[in-house]
Amino acid sequence: MTAKFDPFTAASTTRRRFLAGAAGLGALAAMPIKVWAAGNTLNIRTYTEADNFDPVDASGFGEEMLYGAIYRKLIQYTPGNEWGWQPDLVESIEQTSPTEIAFVLKKGQMWSDGFGEITAEDVKFSLERIIDPEMESAIKPDLGSLTGVDVTGTHSGVIRLGTPFAPIWSIALPYLAGTIVCKKAIGHGKRITDAVPPTVAGPYRVAEHRPGDRWVLERNPEFSGPKPDFEKVQIFLIDDEATAEIAFEAGDLDFTRVGLGSIERLRENPPENAKLSEHPSLYYVWVGMNMESPKLKDIRVRQAIQHAIDVPSILEAAYFDVADASTGIIAPGLIGHREESLVAPSADFAKARALLDEAGVDTLDLKLDVLNKSTWTTAAQVIQATLAEVGINLSIGVHESGSFWTLGNEGDGDRWKSLELVLNRFSMTPDPYYATAWFTTEQIGKWNWERFSNEEFDRLHEEAKAETDVAERDRMYKRMQDIMEESGAYRFITHEAAPNLYSTAIKPALRPDSQPLIQFFAKA
Amino acid sequence: MSIAERSSFKYTAVGRLMSDPLAVAAVTIIALLVLCAVFADAIAPYDYKALNVRERFAPPSFVHLLGTDNLGRDTFSRLLFGARIALFVGLTSVGLAALIGLMLGMVAGFGPRWLDNAILFLFDTLRAYPTIILALALGALLPPGLGTVILVVVLTTFSEYGRVARTQTQALSAQEFIDAERAMGASPARILFMHILPNVLGPFFILAAINLPVVITIEAGMSFLGVGVAPGTPSWGATLKDGFDYIRNTPWLIVSGGIPLVLVTLGFTFLGESLRDVLDPKLRKER
Known part of the structure; x- marks a missing residue:
């Protein structure tokens, strides 16, 4: 008598098999999401969404977070606990008189997608379009008494002010209005209206935008600076701090602002592999x-x-x-x-x-x-x-x-x-x-x-x-x-105060008021 | 009491209601709610407004039976005073909505076709508006408070009473006894108020009883969304909202805030169903 193979009985579930399978599924479900998530992706939360790529139309920190990752400036805020700036596109920058700032750009800083090198013409174009009354930019006051930029060479120029304007170093050049865009890609009197920016110069470029949900950025292969640690950055729009905290605990976020009501609990009992940072705020x-x-x-x-x-x-x-x-x-x-x-x-x-x-x-x-x-x-x-x-x-x-x-x-x-x-x-x-x-x-x-x-x-x-x-x-x-x-x-x-929760797998880079500078985020 | 008297009590509406265990449970819950609302000042162990931030988010204990909220106020005391608000909003808005609905419904059912169509159009238009959307719109336009809550509830619910009144009026108008009244020269007002109104009121009580918890939850919902009562008012919805805001700090607030809503919904729903069973002649025959 030969034993016949019966596919139905062979595949039938025994109690032991069922328990083993259930245990396996349970173990899989209990594994932190990060175990199988791509370790090269930085997931970060924003409470306010950037809805454009053009600094002329920028309104606040949502845009600043995005622009910091995809564009460059003459100078950028230095991450840390003291307010200060560091050179970005410039080799040198100096206030030569109360109303003049001379700058020299580093050579070989490139735009992506074949738009060539970043020049002093781009600087002139970028700053002057913000103060152009026809562009009606809401951030024009950030540039104060700026009257224009004189181009003195391919890589050099002079920023001219009508009257001395002290905030030029603290809120004009290192913030939204100081973002440099590509003259060749945009053109005089025009705005960026494409679904993705025609060219970028920062460490990341835009891969996808899901309005109301997230921005997906990927590494810019043509970035002239050091290669960023992360291949991908996802900026999630989550308005509610409690929701963001839950998302962090579920492993969906690597960095988020949390509510003040959570600080005491998080100080005593932070989530596994997470750190709480507490900063003063400027609000x-x-x-x-x-x-x-x-x-x-x-x-x-x-x-x-x-x-x-x-x-x-x-x-x-x-x-x-x-x-x-x-x-x-x-x-x-x-x-x-x-x-x-x-x-x-x-x-x-x-x-x-x-x-x-x-x-x-x-x-x-x-x-x-x-x-x-x-x-x-x-x-x-x-x-x-x-x-x-x-x-x-x-x-x-x-x-x-x-x-x-x-x-x-x-x-x-x-x-x-x-x-x-x-x-x-x-x-x-x-x-x-x-x-x-x-x-x-x-x-x-x-x-x-x-x-x-x-x-x-x-x-x-x-x-x-x-x-x-x-x-x-x-x-x-x-x-x-x-x-x-x-x-x-x-x-x-x-x-107020600005508490942030972040994964120990990353090294965040923050302004002194704890706003994230994602272009400087690194792996721990 | 004689046997005949006892038997007659058994067959009265109240007697039939009291023989239904569900109705007894409902009446008990509602009576408790009313007692809490009326005697809140005497029952409440603490001043519902008294802040004590150092004792915030305390769990239920013998000191604070249902714990404390985000400002350290005694939750039990606030819920007792919340019963007063819930009943006030519920009874006022149901009363107003029923009165407006009754008047318009009877006029629509008894009046000429064009008037019927016009009133029906009004009912349909208002019913088409989702309650919460209307609440948010009015909440943005008007100052928060009980008046706004009552206005929203009346606007969104009176058409329901109106439809019932219209249907009942139309059905009764075709009855022979109404024809007889007309033949004897009775005025429309006399027919409406002396003969039709008493026959319409039965279904109205049932509808009102079933609608009361809905109205109370609308008030709670509006307060939860921040367009209801002003902050500090001890409404059940406001307690729920605080519970939601601080659920990561304590689960007790949302649990405590939910208990009276569940009880009042059960109480009035059971009462409404029992009243329907008692007052509806068709259902009575089937039993």
């Missing part, structure tokens, strides 16, 4: 008071509110005690940072009540407008509780971002007229000029929602941006913040 948060509101016209009422807001309580409740109280709008480490504010961070209810009595105010009903994010609504509830101590009944108006950012803008209706208190937060670049620019008289009804107007402040703002003496400039910006605080219209809260 500034404050409670602004509309000086034209009938209820807030009396400076004593505004000063009472300044004294009744307890900043340490806000920091404890909304910022989990990981952010420090701010002294103004200019963060530590920058020119013009004040060591102390005029009004101490802790509330002084007795003083606040005395100021209200002096102003003849017994009780007061006010409204505080905030964004609909938990940090803001939490802070608002703390402010509500502390103002109640001095007889101020605060109602809280919550707005989604589209509604919130038009509250004080005269061009968006009449809501600015009924604005009373607003909990606000602005982003910042590493020069004080960028902070004070929004509080001048000219900005009333645009970004100056407090409708604060002071002649000395306006004059100092104009003078300080042209001042090249660092000590004098520092004094001027400190005085400007004193003036803001003396008006009673501002209660400064914090510059």
Whole structure:
């Protein structure tokens, strides 16, 4: 009798086989994704998406992150804890007079896709198109008083300023407006409208863009600098910090900003093979008071509110005690940072009540407008509780971002007229000029929602941006913040904090405010 | 009580309702909710507004029965006061929506064809709007608060009552007793309010009972999305939103915030179904 091969019984599942198979699948599922993910890919998260390749149309950090990887600049921010810059395309660059900067480009720096060498003509083209009124670039103010670039040789030129402009080194050349693009590829008066940039010069080039999802970059084989460590970079758009944290823990991200509420937990128990880095931030948060509101016209009422807001309580409740109280709008480490504010961070209810009595105010009903994010609504509830101590009944108006950012803008209706208190937060670049620019008289009804107007402040703002003496400039910006605080219209809260979570398999390169410079990221 | 009296009680609507265990459970849950709402001041162990940041995210304990939230406020106390908001929003908006729907539905069912078509067009237009989209749109235009929540609920639900009222009115209008009233010279107002209205009210109570938890969850949903009540208001939805925002810090907040919503949904749904069984003559015969 010969045994017959029965394919059905041979393939049938025994209990032992089933358990073995299930165990195998379970082990496979338990393996970290990185085990089989390409080790040459850097996965990084952004909260704001770049939606174009053209610096003329750039608006913020989303673009800066992308441009840093695919384009080059004359100088770039140095990664590390101190603000500074390092040469990128230039062999040398020097301020030869208060209004002239001479530069010499390195030779042999190439554009990709056959567009030849990067020349001084490209530099002239790139900077002058930003200030060209016909191009209507939103980042034109970043170049300040720049009037043009004189080309003195194939690789040399002179940047000319109408008046001295100190931020040229801190926010003009190393940031968005300083991005160099290819004159031959774009052409005069035109914009980059292609699906991918026609040419790049940075360490990476664009492989794919999935709007609302990710940018996929790949190594630029024609990059003239040292070969980057990663073959591929994926920049994922993830708005929510908690979601990003979960994605990191799942192995889908190598680097992400995390929420302040997670810091304590991550300090004690970070995910496996991960590190938490904590940096100061440049953002500034404050409670602004509309000086034209009938209820807030009396400076004593505004000063009472300044004294009744307890900043340490806000920091404890909304910022989990990981952010420090701010002294103004200019963060530590920058020119013009004040060591102390005029009004101490802790509330002084007795003083606040005395100021209200002096102003003849017994009780007061006010409204505080905030964004609909938990940090803001939490802070608002703390402010509500502390103002109640001095007889101020605060109602809280919550707005989604589209509604919130038009509250004080005269061009968006009449809501600015009924604005009373607003909990606000602005982003910042590493020069004080960028902070004070929004509080001048000219900005009333645009970004100056407090409708604060002071002649000395306006004059100092104009003078300080042209001042090249660092000590004098520092004094001027400190005085400007004193003036803001003396008006009673501002209660400064914090510059926040910037915690990042990153894989120990990578070596991140960050600006001092912890914004990633992905062109310098490397493998650990 | 005599045997005859007891038997008669058994056959009344309330008697039939009380003989249904599901209805008894529903009434118990609703009674508890009402008691919590009415006596929240006396029952709540803490001031629902009192901040104590150092004790935030505390788990349930004998000190804080349902733990504390992100500002260290006692969750149990906030949920008790949340019952008051839930009931206020639920009863006010269901009452208003039912009243508007009843009036328009009866006019549509009894009036001329052109008026019927016009009112039906209004019902269809409003029903076509997804509740959440309308809530977000109105939430962006109007200040957050209970008034906005009630407006959204009324706008999105009154057409449902209107449709029921219209159908009932049309069916009753064709009945012989209405023809008899007309023949005797009764005015349209008398026919509508004296003869049709009492017969329409039965299905209305059922619909209202079933809609109450829906309305409460709409309020919770709007607060969750940040377009409902103002921050600090102890609404159940706001508690859920805080729980969602801080779920990585504590799971208790979202669990505690969900419990009353589950209970109130079950309570009113059971009550609505039991009322339908008791009040609908067809279902009664089938039983």
